[in-house]
Amino acid sequence: MTVLTMDAAALPPAAKALYDEMAARRNARGEHFGGPYLALLNHPELARRIEALGFFLKFEGVLPRDVYQFVVLTVAKSTGAAFEWQDHVEHARAAGLPEALIDAVGSGDATALPAPYDLVHAVLAKTLTWQEVPDDLQAAIETSFGPEGLVEIVVLSGFYQMFAAINQGFGIGLPPKT
Structure with a gap:
């Protein structure tokens, strides 16, 4: 369905390291990690920046x-x-x-x-x-x-x-x- 790498294990080494880092950060909060981020990790810098915003909004924002x-x-x-x-x-x-x-x-x-x-x-x-x-x-x-x-x-x-x-x-x- 897509030409993108959607398997975390098959990501290039730098993207796989970023995936592991982001997954560990989410897992430490009891959250599953993957889904759309697997697609985004085909553009690691974009994935890093989007995940940082998402993490802030989800875990550090002011909303209840x-x-x-x-x-x-x-x-x-x-x-x-x-x-x-x-x-x-x-x-x-x-x-x-x-x-x-x-x-x-x-x-x-x-x-x-x-x-x-x-x-x-x-x-x-x-x-x-x-x-x-x-x-x-x-x-x-x-x-x-x-x-x-x-x-x-x-x-x-x-x-x-x-x-x-x-x-x-x-x-x-x-x-x-x-």
Whole structure:
């Protein structure tokens, strides 16, 4: 399906060393590593920079874990990125995202989301359709999560839209079930 090397063991030595480094860093946080990064490791410097941003957003950002996972699942659902959905749904549960909320995102029903997810979803409704987030919505998000949280929500939307393109563009299969 792709001309790229998608087997970590078959990567050139420098890319394999980078894979091992990134995988160890993720594994130390209890996270699986692979999927789209295998495609990205065909361009090691790009993979290194994207993984660094992803690691920061996932593990060092200001957003609460449940909100982070809500963003990821919402983008995954909106873009049809099955890999991202399956890769994150258990993490969403572990982060305390209520099952009813996960089901609502999975079914595409955003009619009765509780706070603050309703505001986050409203931001994503704009970013996923490439529209400007209105000032009043930005202000409401900033009140809940500060200016850094507002920026992270918008960046996460774009980050996971990028991963949807990578996963779908290179036919990345579903991650192993854990």
